[in-house]
Amino acid sequence: MSHLQGKFPPSRCSLPYGNCSHGNSETEPFIAAHNTILAHAKAVDMYRTKYQEEQRGIIGIVVQTAWFEPISDSIADREAAKRAQSFYSNWILDPIIYGKYPKEMVNILGPALPRFSRKEVENLKKSSLDFIGINHYTSHFIQDCLFSTCNAEDDGASKAQGFALKLDQKDGVSIGELTDVYWQRIHPEGFRKILNYLKNRYRNIPMFITENGFGDLQKPETTVKELLNDTKRIQYMSGYLDALESAMRDGANVKGYFAWSLLDNFEWLYGYKLRFGLFHVDYATLKRIPKQSASWYKKFIGEHIKRRYN
Template structure:
């Protein structure tokens, strides 16, 4: 029996080895097949117009990624307060970012994922409340500062350039409690104090600074509709019941203070740090593209008003020194005035514009024509009506989300618009990504979720549209995809997923999607092509001198 058993064990061992070898071989075969498919369909792009030093990376934000909301001396942020209070009734599933992706504790693992993708840049934001729990009214939190020092150092060690946003929707709750945050000019002093600390502490290694992320999105949601903190709203423009606020006036006050806070931070950077640190500073704005619903002059004017009341609202004062004419004509009495001193500070402007592009809408005039009530249709919003459909035909491929229409041409048009209006100020595409719904159906498998071919197509089409704008002269210097990981998506909680990597929020396990494989191969091919082009250029120069 012993000999027979040993023989059976040897036989099983041989069979097991063959099975294991076969499985490994099959996995490599499947990977090679998937890469071959990607190579033929999604990797053949002409990227020759991209400038030297072009940044390809991913983007994130502190509240959406870090978690650790009470760890190591961090103070409460406005989003901590919101998600534990009124936000529970607004956010899908009553979720919060207490843990999120636990990036605070898992940043090394996440940087390894970035390195595996081959990105050369990573856009992150600093949690203001983590390093200044009480703003300028308290001591800096050394543990919070050390976390960002470690994060930045490891990124640089891995060859990944940090691209840092100072405020990505979150700010210390202390400032809201003390004086109403962005409704008070004191917020400008606090932001300047915070920015100064960041420049002094991290600026020797950070070469790209953004003051704010999407204030043109934050302000209307926080001070008009009330669905973002500080949940202030009133009247028919309110989407929730707010305890206080003025939807007609407060958005313009908050925006004014944010614009001047940006100017204060830029002034500090230019005066004290930029010459030595050799970095650049800008602002990041959401740029939905608006197409006129018809060829009528009224609808064309409405599309421009829509841009003026969203994108140009912030950039015109920063670059051109005044609010857009369309805003002055409609709501001039509600717009705060810039003093002579403030106008001088605004002249410091910015070094680059960050453009977050995702989607587009048709726009119908509501100034000269009657139209139904909807987003944008009030005077304080610009008297236009947004729609994703024209004569029953969608502007682009529709998704499960009414706010997300796939319209790649909008990327080229949005970038070209910025080029033309703002004298071709350097740009970065600071966010662009594909949203899909978290499937609650138990029949929907992880394997189905990981096969995100629609995300790949979305990003290929949008990168090609960006390249088309560059080919026409737009000074675009980087593309930062949203995002590395599934994350907390504000009022949508964890129901919307954007990541190259699936995150199981019960275990926090990261699993790469097909799009991660695509981005990795895309970047590898770009580097190979760029290296070849650089080598050929050097050879041509050598031949010219022989």
């Protein structure tokens, strides 16, 4: 979004990915991510050396995740789904945990992908992490664009995104219920699948769900009463928490869950129009009012505590 499409600051990109005054979409995203990974290793090493023994804390990294479902059972589409994961969360986690980029990225990008020095690889493996933070909201169908013809301007169809085209529909049927947020489809089964995928790929390192939630887009005609009566958010959370429980039964080492979010807040380019909160915020007065989802979630937590300890 920042260095490929240029939609987020610092808004660097190049054609055909976006129309920016500066940037190179085919190289800069990988340089920026490379430096982020190296910075993570430095921060972990500093914490482990200077603070962890005294504070007895744990340190990790948060990654954005999505589930990528092949749009067909063909080998090409299944391989494209693997590439989509490698060009997404694996892009960050593989170097941190294994000291190298996913092979799918190396094979496609070649010299455009920065290399780690031998010492940097050692530091990455030595630092690693104590947990993985998981942000998860949605799923996509994936169609191969390596052996099929796609429009390079479509999401994921380009070399810089692994030639894995993201689609929300298969034969006219959405992967999940549509929402007001263009990128979010309700697909709880994808949550279970991604947690099992990460469990298997990364030695079942402890995971915390650091973001998961449902966004309401406030339109000019939307009333506060409608925002408070957030039954869709309850349905979303109920489905995704059931999927989380299923993944834990499958053996996923999940240590905690954080709903996004407690309060309505400033959401990227949406500003204050997109509301993820369990509590409604009147931005003029800052008054906070619990939505139906807040009451539901309180009850949900209480019932699960009773079930666990009784």
